[in-house]
Amino acid sequence: MTNPADELRQAAQTLMDLADAAQTDLDTGDYWKPYAPATAWRDGLTNGMGGTSGDLAAVFSPATAHALALLLRGVLSQAHESGHEECSSWCSPETCDLSAALAVARQINAASA
Template identity: 45%
Template sequence: MTDTTPADELRTAAQTLLDLADDTAEDMATNDYWRSAVVEPKHWFHNGIDNAVGGPAGKLAGLMSPRFARMLAIYFRDEAGRGQDFDTRAVTLARVMNGGQP
């Protein structure tokens, strides 16, 4: 078994975010559920999640839009490329996203 490096953890989390962001964007483009006449398209994700889940959980989940996920993935990839000079907070976030312990 090989050891997983912090850079590996960052790249894995980044790829997961990008895959999910792409899949979500595709679903939003092809599924009428996401359409709304009362909010602008840039708010469709948040509105759809908030309507589906509701309460604080819906609002929290709605903040993790495909755009946000892509931006976080860019951050993770940038940190992975810094060698040993990475931000340990980024690795902690990536580790938790990957199902590990901080």
């Protein structure tokens, strides 16, 4: 079984790798050429998917994925510095940053498996 630190590291790296690949596609792929560079991600996904699913995907750009990966790494670093590297029974995503980050990491890791 992996530990919380490994789960956070894995999710952060997955996000970084996917964001880098998506950004390369955005920069070079023919699909994105009709759109203005500043809004290509948003406009392309909204146009391609439509509806609220497209709206949600549109806000989760490669830059957003990078920022979330950095946030996961930051929570891991803060948890390590504070000595709070494992969540107790009283921790929940609503009351504990580590628990919330782990909930996100576990969703990312499950989706990428």
